[in-house]
Amino acid sequence: MSTEIELGVTADLHVHLRDGPMMELVTPTVRDGGCSIVYIMPNLSPPITTLDRVVKYKQDLQKLAPKTTFLMSFYLSKDLTPELIREAAKVQAIQGVKCYPAGVTTNSAAGVDPNDFSAFYPVFKAMEECNLILNLHGEKPSTHDCAEGDEIHVLNAESKFLPALEKLHADFPNLKIVLEHCTTKDAIDAVEKINAGITSAADIRVAASITAHHLFLTIDDWAGHPINFCKPVAKLPLDKKALVRAAVSGKPYFFFGSDSAPHPLSAKARHVGVCAGVYTQSHALSYVAEVFEQENKLDQLKPFVSDFGRAFYGLDDANKLIVNHDKCFLVRKNIKVPETIGEGELVVAPFRAGETLKWSTEWRS
Amino acid sequence: MSTEIELGVTADLHVHLRDGPMMELVTPTVRDGGCSIVYIMPNLSPPITTLDRVVKYKQDLQKLAPKTTFLMSFYLSKDLTPELIREAAKVQAIQGVKCYPAGVTTNSAAGVDPNDFSAFYPVFKAMEECNLILNLHGEKPSTHDCAEGDEIHVLNAESKFLPALEKLHADFPNLKIVLEHCTTKDAIDAVEKINAGITSAADIRVAASITAHHLFLTIDDWAGHPINFCKPVAKLPLDKKALVRAAVSGKPYFFFGSDSAPHPLSAKARHVGVCAGVYTQSHALSYVAEVFEQENKLDQLKPFVSDFGRAFYGLDDANKLIVNHDKCFLVRKNIKVPETIGEGELVVAPFRAGETLKWSTEWRS
Numbered sequence: 001m002s003t004e005i006e007l008g009v010t011a012d013l014h015v016h017l018r019d020g021p022m023m024e025l026v027t028p029t030v031r032d033g034g035c036s037i038v039y040i041m042p043n044l045s046p047p048i049t050t051l052d053r054v055v056k057y058k059q060d061l062q063k064l065a066p067k068t069t070f071l072m073s074f075y076l077s078k079d080l081t082p083e084l085i086r087e088a089a090k091v092q093a094i095q096g097v098k099c100y101p102a103g104v105t106t107n108s109a110a111g112v113d114p115n116d117f118s119a120f121y122p123v124f125k126a127m128e129e130c131n132l133i134l135n136l137h138g139e140k141p142s143t144h145d146c147a148e149g150d151e152i153h154v155l156n157a158e159s160k161f162l163p164a165l166e167k168l169h170a171d172f173p174n175l176k177i178v179l180e181h182c183t184t185k186d187a188i189d190a191v192e193k194i195n196a197g198i199t200s201a202a203d204i205r206v207a208a209s210i211t212a213h214h215l216f217l218t219i220d221d222w223a224g225h226p227i228n229f230c231k232p233v234a235k236l237p238l239d240k241k242a243l244v245r246a247a248v249s250g251k252p253y254f255f256f257g258s259d260s261a262p263h264p265l266s267a268k269a270r271h272v273g274v275c276a277g278v279y280t281q282s283h284a285l286s287y288v289a290e291v292f293e294q295e296n297k298l299d300q301l302k303p304f305v306s307d308f309g310r311a312f313y314g315l316d317d318a319n320k321l322i323v324n325h326d327k328c329f330l331v332r333k334n335i336k337v338p339e340t341i342g343e344g345e346l347v348v349a350p351f352r353a354g355e356t357l358k359w360s361t362e363w364r365s
Numbered sequence: 366m367s368t369e370i371e372l373g374v375t376a377d378l379h380v381h382l383r384d385g386p387m388m389e390l391v392t393p394t395v396r397d398g399g400c401s402i403v404y405i406m407p408n409l410s411p412p413i414t415t416l417d418r419v420v421k422y423k424q425d426l427q428k429l430a431p432k433t434t435f436l437m438s439f440y441l442s443k444d445l446t447p448e449l450i451r452e453a454a455k456v457q458a459i460q461g462v463k464c465y466p467a468g469v470t471t472n473s474a475a476g477v478d479p480n481d482f483s484a485f486y487p488v489f490k491a492m493e494e495c496n497l498i499l500n501l502h503g504e505k506p507s508t509h510d511c512a513e514g515d516e517i518h519v520l521n522a523e524s525k526f527l528p529a530l531e532k533l534h535a536d537f538p539n540l541k542i543v544l545e546h547c548t549t550k551d552a553i554d555a556v557e558k559i560n561a562g563i564t565s566a567a568d569i570r571v572a573a574s575i576t577a578h579h580l581f582l583t584i585d586d587w588a589g590h591p592i593n594f595c596k597p598v599a600k601l602p603l604d605k606k607a608l609v610r611a612a613v614s615g616k617p618y619f620f621f622g623s624d625s626a627p628h629p630l631s632a633k634a635r636h637v638g639v640c641a642g643v644y645t646q647s648h649a650l651s652y653v654a655e656v657f658e659q660e661n662k663l664d665q666l667k668p669f670v671s672d673f674g675r676a677f678y679g680l681d682d683a684n685k686l687i688v689n690h691d692k693c694f695l696v697r698k699n700i701k702v703p704e705t706i707g708e709g710e711l712v713v714a715p716f717r718a719g720e721t722l723k724w725s726t727e728w729r730s
Contacts, residue, residue, distance in 0.1 A: 144602045148602075154588050218518060219520055224641060225636070225638065237509045271630060
C-alpha cells in the first residue's frame, strides 16, 4: 500500500469562509485541510453583489492566508446587471455567480425564485459570453400548498429542482453550470444524462460538485445530531452510495467542493433554529481520502480534488490567478479531529470531531 | 360555532411520565392537558419488568395526580415469563406490554429484535389469554448492511416493520395489538387493511394510536429544530395528511395516544445526541382540537380522544380502574403555550412553545 500520494495543486470549489472573527478563524484552515485553490461563496450578510466588496473581501482573505488562491463569486440578485457582470469578468474579479433559491439555507433571504429564472436571463447571457460559471444551489423551497403528493420538502427539494437545471442548460448551452453540493442519486443521474456522449472534458458545460460530508452522511446521521444538519440535507443510503460512486468514477464532471460551512457551536447546539452547515475545511482532504481508500480508489483522488475542478474552471498551472504552486501530498499518518477549533465565544465543532482519520496532508514546494 | 364541547372521561393511551423530578413535574400536567385516563410507558432506566416495580410506580404517580387514572404496562424483555404475565393480569397490575425494538428510541437498549419475535411467543400467548394489550413501537432498527435499496433508515423504519405487525396478528388473531404513534400512510393503510370487513368495534384486534404532534409535523419541522425530533420521526406531507384523515375518520381503530415524551431542555439543545421525544402533555387536547377544527371535524374529537381508545382497552364507565369520572370540556378560549415549564435544571419546552392555541380544557364533575 502506498504511504503517500501526490495530489498536486488541489482545489475545493465550494467554500464558505464568512467574515469577521469567523473568517479569521477558518481561513487559515483551508491550507491545513489540504486545499490550495478555493472558490468562495458570496452569502455574507448583506450578500456580495458589487465589485468593490468582492475585491475587498478577496484582499481580506488573502491577508489571512497568503499561499491560498481565492476565486471569488457574486450572489445572484436583482442588483446584478449584465454590465456589472462584464466589468467584473474583464478584471477577473469573479469567476462565477452563485444562485441561491430564496430561503433554503444560510443567508439566502436575498435569493431568487427558482420557479422562474427569466428575470436573470440577461445576466446569464452576459455570463455565458464572459465564460463565467453559474453555481446553483439546486433546491426548490419547501411547500405544502399544492396537490397531495406534489409537496416539496427537504428530502425531495433537490430532485424537484433538476428540471430547472435542465431548462437552464437548454436555454444557455454554452453557459458553464455547477450543480453544487449534490446529494441525491437523482442529481447524479441528471448530470450523467446531460453529459452523455461528451468525449472531451473541454466540452463539459454542466458539472456537479460533491462535498466530503455527503460521502459519509445519511438522514440517520443528522436526525438528532444537529452538527450534521446542512442544506441540502443528507439523504438516503442509496443516495449516498450514488454520490460515492460518482466521486470515485473518474468522470470529469464530478469534482470536489466541500461546502464547508462553519457556524459557532452555539448556533448548532440549539433546540430550535439550528444553522445549516457542516464545517469540514480543516480536514477536508483527509475525510475524502478515507472514502476513496474504502472504495479502493485512491488513484482517483487526485482527479477528483485537483484535476477535474481546475479543468472546468480553466485553472491550468499557467493561470495567473494561482498564487502558489506548492503541491499537496496525502501522507499515511493518523490525525485526530479536535472536538472544537477556536476559543471563547467563537468555537466551531468540525465534522467527525474526536475521531481519528488515517490520512494527513502536507505541502511541498 | 359551538363554544364548548363535552369530551367525557378522556383517554391518552400512550404517555411517558418518567421518574424522579421529571415525573413530579409532568405528572400533574396530564390533567392540565385534558386527559383523565393515561396509559403509562414502562421505559424507565432500568425498564419496568416486575410486579413490585409497576405497583410502586403506579402508587408514585397516583400520589402526584389523585384524579388521574393510570393504566400500567410492562416492558417486553426476556425478564417476562408467561407466569408473570398471568399473575400481573390477575391482579390488574398491568393492562398491556410495550415492545421496543432494541436501540430505536429513548431507553430502548433492553428491547427486542423485531426480526424475530418467536422467543416471546409464550408471553404473547399468555397475553392473548389474559386479554392484555401488546403495544408495538413499530420501527425496524436502521441498517445499511444489506442490498442497495433495501437499507433501513428513520424514514422507512415504520413501513419496513409492517410485515412484522401482520405476522403477529396472523399468529395471534385474538391478541389485541396497538401500533403506537404511527407516522406513515403505509401504517394507516396496513391498519385499515387488517380491519377491512370488521363491522363491530368489539371485533377489533389491531388498532393504531396517533399523537398530537404527528398531526402537525413533517420532516421539515424537525430538520434544524431538535425540539420536534422524536421517534418515529415525522415523515412527509402525504404521510401527515393520511394521519389527519385517519384521526378525524370516525374509525374506531384509530385513537389518541400522545406519546408525550419530556426531556430536559439541555437534552434537546445539543449539537449531537439529541434525545428523541416531543412533550405535549400539558396542552394535549388543545393541540388535537386545532387540527380537528381545521378539518371541520370537531364532532369527531370525542370519539378520537375518549370513546375509541377506552372501548379498545375495555374501559367502560363501570370499570373499577377509573378513579375519577369528571368530564373534560373543550372550551373556546385562547391559551398560550409557555416557552418552558419547570425551573432550574429541570426545564422542559412544550410543543409549539410560545404559540397561542384556540381551545382550552376544563373539568366538571
